[in-house]
Amino acid sequence: MTWKPQPNTEMPIFRQIFHYYENQIINGMLTPGAKFPAERELAAMFSVNRSTISAAFEELRAAGLVATKVGSGTRVSELMWETKPYHSPNWQRYTINRMYDPGxxxxxxxxxxxxxxxxxxxxxxxLSPDLMPLEFLKKLSSQLDFTQPYSYHDNFLGDPKLRGSLIEHLAKQQIHTSTQQLLVTSGVKHSLHLIAHTLLQPGEAIAVEGPSYLYAMQVFTAAGLRMVKIPMDANGLIPEAIPELYHKYRIRMVFTNPTFHNPTGTTLSLERRRALLAICEQLRLPIIEDDPYGMLHLDSPQTPPPALRALPSGEHSVIYLGTMSKFVTPGMRLGWIVAPLEVINKLAEAKNRTGYSSSHAGERLAQLYLDSPSADxxxxxxxxxxxxxxxxxxxxxxxxxxxxxxxxxxxxxxxxxxxxxxxxxxxxxxxxxxxxxxxxxxxxxxxxxxxxxxxxxxxxxxxxxxxxxxxxxxxxxxxxxxxxxxxx
CATH class of the missing domain: 3.90.1150.10 (Aspartate Aminotransferase, domain 1)
Incomplete structure (x- = not known):
């Protein structure tokens, strides 16, 4: 064999090997069923790494030119030779999972x-279907106003009436804000996606409770972010651990689910909430407060401590996330972000740019639900x-x-x-x-x-x-x- 790939050309070596064998097969130099040497032998033959051979044969398989079968190696595909091989995209290269996800x-x-x-x-x-207020939603849906067009929103923040209703809903939880500081999303995952891809850069580190459902969601890993665990005990995250994490990993944000935490069920005490705010304020670290379960307190009349966003200084340092998925139904796909005005404007631009608009019918139905005297x-x-x-x-x-x-x-x-x-x-x-x-x-x-x-x-x-x-x-x-x- 005299042909060798040339290292000093613009074409990658694996592509040179691919084209070499492609021509050999199409021109009949390699006949259907012809067996190739093992990848290790080919690597030695071409004086390249075995991974280069693997990449070349991945392309050949995707083009339908070769087939690999366990136990019999790789052979030229036995297709009908009166038909020209179909050069399809290498979908395996596009669909391979590049995230490290041990779970x-x-x-x-x-x-x-x-x-x-x-x-x-x-x-x-x-909630199980029998707990979802489906019949109530059905009744409310008959009140939807179809005289107003379901067209693109000029205001990327979301339906103005819904945002007004959400302001009143949040005020009951001692969270006071304005409609300009509230962005409607398609749920918490959408909210986290906007934050991860808009306010952070790939390679940056964020602090997340360990354990946390966020490890299972993989939103941050997909954005190229590094998650650093905040240690927890039976009373939730330990705020005093954050400065060390900040200096060691240069964390940029703290993400927490402080009320009825998923998966542990713990609730951060008022004392720890204040300590968390004070420490993050000193380090100038934003806090993302995820609060999907805050309304689901089961030990009435005892209620959980106020949200971080509701405490002094929380208005300036906390981005608050909420959703209707846990107390109405996940299928509504409706959540919200409360944040400083400049942050909301940036997130709204990203929401519009990516086309992630929530359902307008869903927004109007959510507004009717929140305004209904029967919601409580x-x-x-x-x-x-x-x-x-x-x-x-x-x-x-x-x-x-x-x-x-x-x-x-x-x-x-x-x-x-x-x-x-x-x-x-x-x-x-x-x-x-x-x-x-x-x-x-x-x-x-x-x-x-x-x-x-x-x-x-x-x-x-x-x-x-x-x-x-x-x-x-x-x-x-x-x-x-x-x-x-x-x-x-």
Whole structure:
């Protein structure tokens, strides 16, 4: 063999090798079914790295010129030679996952199993259909005004009437702002996407509670940001840890879910909230406060501390995120951002530039919901059901699981959707997931949220009381089976 790729040309070496074999195949020098040497041999033959050979053959496979079969190697494709090979784009190169997501395989395994019949799903972070105020929304939808056109908004902030209603809604939570400082989004994930891609740069570091649902969402990783864990205890994040993280990693923002935290259920005390604000103010660090569960306090009349945004200095240093997904329905795809005026203007420009407009019909329906005198009644019905379901879950855990697991926090979560459990004997998450799936129940393990092995999260919001009892019984059966096998 005399041909060699030329290193001093504009064309990458892998492309030169691709074109060499492409011509050999199309011109009939390599016949259908002809077998190629192993990649290691070819690398030595061409005096290149093996990865270069792999890239070249990836292109050949994408073009339909070669086929690789386990056990028989790579051969020239045996297509009909009267037909010219079709040069399609190399979709594998476009679709390859470039993010490091250690929980992706586990999440995919859980989501795939969710479609199996009779599976009890204790992972979903939403209200069950019977708790969603669907009939109420149906009645409200008859009041939608269709005399006004559903055209592009001139104001990228969102529907003016809805923003007015949201201002009144937030005032009930002691968050006082103006309509010009509020941006309507398509939910918290959309809000986080706008912040990550507009206010931050790839490679920058942000501080996030560890564990946190944000590790599972992967919004920040997709934006090229580095997540640094803020240590937590049973009372939430530890503010005093932030200065060290700031100096060590040069963090640019702090992201927190301080009220009924997902997944641990903890609530940051008023004292720690004030300390967090003071420390971040001293370091000139913005705080992103994610508050999807703040209205879902289940230990009335006791209420959680005020939002960070509602405290003194919070107005100047906190970007507040809210959503209707947790107390109405996720399908409305409606959230909001409250922030200083210059930040809102920048985020609104990005929202318009990327075309991420929320549904105008959804905005108008949300406005009718928030303005309705019956909205509080609907919320109270949801709270009563969640209180009952939480009680059933906790009592069933005590009855069925005391030998295997304990609450990770020393107290009952005062609100939200979740209970955070810790196994008495840690087991790799993959083993727990597979054992639970075999018993017909789905749980989310701690590693998905950035926690070490031995933790898992259960929801009491998305399933009924009888399913809660049966789900816990199945988890116990899975753990008991692992114990018999010696894995627990």
């Amino acid at each position: 992706l395989i586990l999440q995919n395994q859980i989501h795939k199993a969710a479609s199996k019949p009779n599976m009890i799903n204790m992972t979903k972070g939403e 009644t609907q919320l109270n019905l949801i709270l009563l059901a969640l209180i009952s379901r939480r009680k059933v879950l906790l009592s069933t855990l005590q009855d069925q699981m005391a030998h295997y697991a304990t609450l990770a926090a020393p107290y009952i979560p005062a609100g939200g959707f979740y209970v955070w459990l810790k196994l008495k004997t840690p087991v790799p998450d993959r083993i727990i997931i597979e054992a639970c799936i075999n018993q017909g129940v789905l749980v989310y393990p701690g590693s998905i949220y950035g926690a070490e092995k031995g933790f898992f999260r259960l929801t009491y919001a998305s399933i009924g009381e009888s399913e809660i009892v049966e789900g816990v019984r199945r988890i116990k059966a899975a753990l008991k089976r692992l114990q018999v096998k010696g894995d627990l």
